[in-house]
Amino acid sequence: xxxxxxxxxxxxxxxxxxxxxxxxxxxxxxxxxxxxxxxxxxxxxxxxxxxxxxxxxxxxxxxxxxxxxxxxxxxxxxxxxxxxxxxxxxxxxxxxxxxxxxxxxxxxxxxx
Numbered sequence: 001x002x003x004x005x006x007x008x009x010x011x012x013x014x015x016x017x018x019x020x021x022x023x024x025x026x027x028x029x030x031x032x033x034x035x036x037x038x039x040x041x042x043x044x045x046x047x048x049x050x051x052x053x054x055x056x057x058x059x060x061x062x063x064x065x066x067x068x069x070x071x072x073x074x075x076x077x078x079x080x081x082x083x084x085x086x087x088x089x090x091x092x093x094x095x096x097x098x099x100x101x102x103x104x105x106x107x108x109x110x111x112x
Contacts, residue, residue, distance in 0.1 A: 001026050002026040002101045004104075006022050006094075008020040009108045010109070012109070012111075015086065019081065019083070020080065020096070022096030025077070030053060030074055033052050033099075035096065036048045036049050036070060040092040048081070049064065049081060051072055051079065053072050053079075058070050064083075069081075069084075086108075088111070089110075090108060093106065
């Protein structure tokens with residue numbers, strides 16, 4: 001059974017940083033795409049970033065380019081989302097996905 005377990009997140013002031021992790025179990029990790037999505041209250045879920053685990057090729061939403069970095073550790077079967085220069089509008093529940101599986105979501109709140 002495939003499971004994705006997220007960690008990280010929390011409350012941070014504008015301009016601060018957070019790192020999210022997403023550990024995959026029950027599946028190989030060497031070939032596929034790990035993605036991070038977020039959903040703010042009253043808004044649709046949006047794709048934030050994705051990375052191909054075989055090549056490491058990454059893509060980002062325009063709203064986070066230059067501030068967020070997606071990465072992965074194939075040996076640990078874990079993906080990461082490093083978030084810097086956080087803004088109020090980054091506040092959302094963040095979800096990782098692997099194939100059609102989803103993490104449990106983690107709240108990121110940016111507030112002064």
